[in-house]
Amino acid sequence: MTVARSVLLFVLAALTLIGGAWLVWQGVREHRGLLWVAAGVISLGSYGFVATFQPEAHFGRILAAYGGVFVAGSLAWGVIVDRFQPDRWDYFGAALCLAGVAIIMYAPRSV
Incomplete structure (x- = not known):
């Protein structure tokens, strides 16, 4: 159950961080306005709270591991939301x- 909870928290963290960054991008780069930016900032801030629920006690370990989740999640976001088509090297890198x-x-x- 602990691993399943941890994985679920990583997925939720990816959605809040990647989604928040995407909302800011849309607000600024795509000129959608300050409401998009504000929603992005709120989403980005919520990432910090989600990460605190990880069962692992060491912040550095969680953040280091999240880096790998961020890489794979960013590619998945690109495929689903932006219709980006990764190549085999993107998939290989994400798997690594x-x-x-x-x-x-x-x-x-060992403890």
Whole structure:
């Protein structure tokens, strides 16, 4: 249950951070206005709260692992929202990052 909860929190964190950045991008770069920017800032801020619910006690480990989730999540966001078509190297790189996440977060450790 702990791993499932952690994975769910990583997915939620990815949605808040990537979605927030996308909203700011849309507000500024695509000239959609300050409401889009404000929604993005709120979403970005909520990421900080989501990360605190991770069962792992070490902030640095969570943030390092989230980096791999961010890479894969950003590509997925691009495919779903922006109709971006990754190539095989994008997929390979994302898979490597997610393997790193699994090692960082879920490898057995002696306490």
